[in-house]
Amino acid sequence: MRQVVLTAPKQFEVREVPVPEITETQVLIRVRAVGICGSDIHAYYGEHPFITCPVVLGHEATGEVVKTGKKVENIQPGDRVIYRPQKICGECSLCREGRYNVCKKLEVWGCQDTGASSEYYAVEKELVYKIPDHTGYGEGTIIEPLAVGVHAVKRGVSGVKGKKVWVIGAGTIGNVVAQSAKGLGAAAVMVTDVSDYKLEMAKKCGLDYPVNIKNEDAAQVMREKFGEDGADVVYECSANEKALNQALDIVRKGINIVIVGVYGNRAAVNLANVQDREYSLVGTLMYTEEDYLEAIGLVRGGKVDLKALISKEFPLEQTAEAYQYIEEHKDDVQKVILNVTAQ
Ligand SMILES: [Zn+2]
Ligand SMILES: [Zn+2]
Structure with missing residues (x-):
């Protein structure tokens, strides 16, 4: 062969x-x-x-x-x-x-x-x-990357149902994290990126608010769409230190920020905000069988594209x-x- x-x-x-x-x-x-x-x-x-x-x-x-x-x-x-x-x-x-x-x-x-x-x-x-x-x-x-998304979503919140979710990065992983969140019952998902191509794709997949941060202010859109309290959980899928620091500047106190992106270099992160605002930075890697089965379930149920x-x-x-x-x-x-x- x-x-x-x-x-x-x-x-x-x-x-x-x-x-x-x-x-x-x-x-x-x-x-x-x-x-x-x-x-x-x-x-x-x-x-x-x-x-x-x-x-x-x-x-x-x-x-x-x-x-x-x-x-x-x-x-x-x-x-x-x-x-x-x-x-x-x-x-x-x-x-x-x-x-x-x-x-x-x-x-x-x-x-x-x-x-x-x-x-x-x-x-x-x-x-x-x-x-x-x-x-x-x-x-x-x-389905394999989708299972990565399902696992990541669960690392961020114990139940995503009804939650307002911000996903940073509209590449494949950002997209499947966002689709997993939505498929598992999130109230609304905002996805930010700088690529119109990827944001257009996010829109095609039924994700609520694709935002190009080259033209729009993420903080302002988040307030408009999610209300004064903003996102309930953040998934950082861009592996971009600037994007992570922006999240640490603009999201409300006390929430979880899941690091999904694979950082090549040591990022300089504003840990003062993590401490002072009691954020939790959470890692996530791959999936377990349960996540795989849930991902297959989302596909079977037509919950994801x-x-x-x-x-x-x-x-x-x-x-x-x-x-x-x-x-x-x-x-x-x-x-x-x-x-x-x-x-
Ligand atoms: Zn892979
Ligand atoms: Zn082992």
């Missing part, structure tokens, strides 16, 4: 490798679509601190089950599925607490170990989930072209999908 390897920064190679043999507890998936994620792009540039070449990327992948091991019960050949790319130890204190998304030995398939950029992929049965019938393979890959996020699709063999496209369209590209067709 064909497999795409990132052999060095900005160098992909299509290789011929054997179809993986599955164990009794594994499922063999004929891969149909692989989403390209922000972390893949960092790896592509050789700038990801925890991904080293050579690596087979692909942690957002859907496909069709073609074979199952003897001990696999709930998944059958023909099932349309997505996998959950978490490789955990199951034994550390965090795993025992159920917080295996921050397992002490956490690795991610497609980052620290072989991902799904290939025709077939073998996965442990507990990491495989059926996707809804009406969900295409391409949009289905976005993942298809709207797809900017462009390429065949797997054109992985290099796909990354080049992303490189050339930084401000007007959202999700790019690689489609896998068997030869």
